[in-house]
Amino acid sequence: MTGQANPARGEAVLLVAGEALVVRPSFAALVAAEAELGPLFALVDRAAAGEMRLSEMAALFWHCIAARPEALTREQVGEAVVAMGLAQVSPVLKCVLRQVLIGASA
Structure with a gap:
């Protein structure tokens, strides 16, 4: 899916190869990311400590792109x-x- 993200749904836009891709951390996407990266709370802790790896960030985004x-x-x-x-x-x-951490508001 390209175009506009809805921040109220927890969406953001990632520009890849000149295309605006909607990043939507749905349940299925987060389950897939967790299967690859390990527990999401540990990932959040690493990010907060400045220890998140570039490969982890790219993997998280990969799984969360709404319509690849x-x-x-x-x-x-x-x-x-x-x-x-x-x-x-x-x-x-x-x-x-x-x-x-807190889910989307809508």
Whole structure:
């Protein structure tokens, strides 16, 4: 899914290869991320301590992209994170981690 994110639903936009992709931390997406990355509370703790790895961030985003374009690769997501830099990607991460901790309001 490309386009507008609804912050009230815990969504954010990640720019990958010039395309605005909606990152939606749904239950299914978070379960998939947790299966790969381990407990989400531990991931949140690592992020809060400044110890979250780039690979973890890219994996979390990969699982949470609402409608992944067929041609999109996981490597492109990682490259987009690097290209955007931590300052620009932090709001997207914050949105996802907020969803993990307190859920969406709508």
